[in-house]
Amino acid sequence: MSDVFNFTFVPWFRSVAPYIHKHRNNTLVVGLSGEAIEAGKLQTVVQDLALIQSMGVKIVLVHGFRPQVNEQLKAKGHEAKYSHGMRITDSVALDCAQEAAGQLRYEIEAAFSQGLPNTPMAGATVRVISGNFITARPVGLMDGVDFIHSGLVRKVDAVGIQRTLDMGALVLLSPFGFSPTGEAFNLTMEDVATSVAMALQADKLMFLTEVAGIRIDANDPESPIDTELPLAEAKRMLATLPSATQPTDTAFYLQHCIKACEGGVERSHILPFAVEGCLLLEIYTHDGIGTMVVDEKLESLREASIDDVSGIVALIEPFEKDGTLVKRDRTEIERDANFYTIIEHDGVIFGCAALYTYPESMTGEMYALTVSPQVQSQGDGERLLKRIENRARAQGLQSIFVLTTRTMHWFIKRGFVQMSADWLPEGRKRSYNWDRKSQVLVKKLS
CATH class of the missing domain: 3.40.630.30 (Gcn5-related N-acetyltransferase (GNAT))
Incomplete structure (x- = not known):
């Protein structure tokens, strides 16, 4: 049995080594959708992120909370309202978002604090640091719709985040931002993750999503996944797609991947959280998984x-x-x-x-x-x-x-x-x- 194990493990481990060397000291921004957490994927994602960090990768984790906020709203008998693909955040929704964010940050920090023997977290020491790194502005009025407390990223404290990463910590960000007057705004995970990746000039932006990736024929749900999309081709595809209103719409994550690549992030990824170990498969294997949008420059x-x-x-x-x-x-x-x-x-x-x-x-x-x-x-x-x-x-x-x-x-x-x-x-x-x-x-x- 040990000989069989050696013949499989040793070649596999050696084949992974080039990717370990390649990604050491790289900066990775991970957008973890609230749907992934709702589906029970938090523990395995945390274990994989801890392993990736142990191999010298600097990580910023941005969590989403769409379903968690909706659950809080439902408990309070309040309807979730959307327009233009964004949440309309009234005062009740803002309270629900703050409650959901607090609960999720607690769960994420607890998951990174595990260290039980005979588990992937044994011996891991991951320091998680959060902070007011995001300055936001209001969405305001769009086509007569007042988004109230919904906001957009105005500025990212890239220097502060970079110093924290250089200390060896993992940076955890919730989709919240604050104005210079101290007003809180509900942001989207996708906007925060994209803006942070651009501000840091990260090596990779990776979204863990409900979708398997971008299909070669975006109008055919049975079409194969396009594993690598050059930026120019991704932009052409996006121009043919209807505006995204749901996370499962083809354009929803694609538009953020394109924005990130245009902003200096060489590679942006859409990964299916339903596939066990999707982060490891994308980073440490040749074929990867999901779809990668790559800026090929000249x-x-x-x-x-x-x-x-x-x-x-x-x-x-x-x-x-x-x-x-x-x-x-x-x-x-x-x-x-x-x-x-x-x-x-x-x-x-x-x-x-x-x-x-x-x-x-x-x-x-x-x-x-x-x-x-x-x-x-x-x-x-x-x-x-x-x-x-x-x-x-x-x-x-x-x-x-x-x-x-x-x-x-x-x-x-x-x-x-x-x-x-x-x-x-x-x-x-x-x-x-x-x-x-x-x-x-x-x-x-x-």
């Missing part, structure tokens, strides 16, 4: 057109000459230009990959995965792989495969498994070069 990850053929040929030609890639004629690349995804920077193509599908076998071949030597080891190969996976999912494929003679270990690290050439679809098996003896590597798509 670099563009996009599908190729016929105008890109010359750049693709120039990129892959050296790799064809040394035998890394199979030689392809320019006319073949021109014919299949729409199969290619490219990474372009200032008009120069630095990476490419192509997907040829075999719909009858529910699979597709990824080929010509190439990254310029000038930018290797910067993660462009992984970004191309993720985009090809998303393209395959969007076409209803259940797997993708590659044929390689030199880069087998790179693909195995990223979830591919070796198969015999007999596994190949009939159409590909007929053209398989048995003399080249390429390894067949397959990855199943969830």
Whole structure:
């Protein structure tokens, strides 16, 4: 039994190590929805955050309390009122929000204080510090609706939060802000988390939500989840969506992810709290979970057109000459230009990959995965792989495969498994070069 355990645990732990090194000293802002707490996820989320902090990540936790406030209002026989996707906070709702926030902060601090033996919190020492780090302003009147005590973030005390993080503490924020005159305003968790992430220039903003992520076809509830959305594509999608009024609306969290990325946060995430360990899966595994909106700045990850053929040929030609890639004629690349995804920077193509599908076998071949030597080891190969996976999912494929003679270990690290050439679809098996003896590597798509 111990040998079996060693063979599974040791390789797994080693595979996680690069992500531990990568995220050490990073700043992470987590928006924990009130719905996640209501669903009983607080204990496991706290355990995972304590573990993440122990690996050198600085954490700001912003909790929501929508259902908890509604429960307080119901107990008082008072109706919850909304408009424009925001709560109208009258004096009764403000009292309920303060009560709910106080109760939740108590529960969260208690959860971080656990240390029972044989639990994930054993030996953990997490200091939780809250404070009046948020200055707010009133929403005021919108289309004739008075939001009374509902507010928006005016300013974040980024210096104060950063000093607290540098002391080794976890910062806990409730969705409340105060005016210079001492007036309290009920804010939204999403507004606070986004504003704090921007003010800190955080490395990641992560929302733990009811939704599984953003679907490739936002209008089809059965469409696969788009695991990585470039900022430009996310903005195009948001422009086609109706205004969000419910947390389950596609635009609800997407608009905040876009705002954060535009404000200097490189990566914003929408994670499903229903999946156990969603934070750990996103941070410490290659494939991650949910949807990540990423600001690619001057670099563009996009599908190729016929105008890109010359750049693709120039990129892959050296790799064809040394035998890394199979030689392809320019006319073949021109014919299949729409199969290619490219990474372009200032008009120069630095990476490419192509997907040829075999719909009858529910699979597709990824080929010509190439990254310029000038930018290797910067993660462009992984970004191309993720985009090809998303393209395959969007076409209803259940797997993708590659044929390689030199880069087998790179693909195995990223979830591919070796198969015999007999596994190949009939159409590909007929053209398989048995003399080249390429390894067949397959990855199943969830």
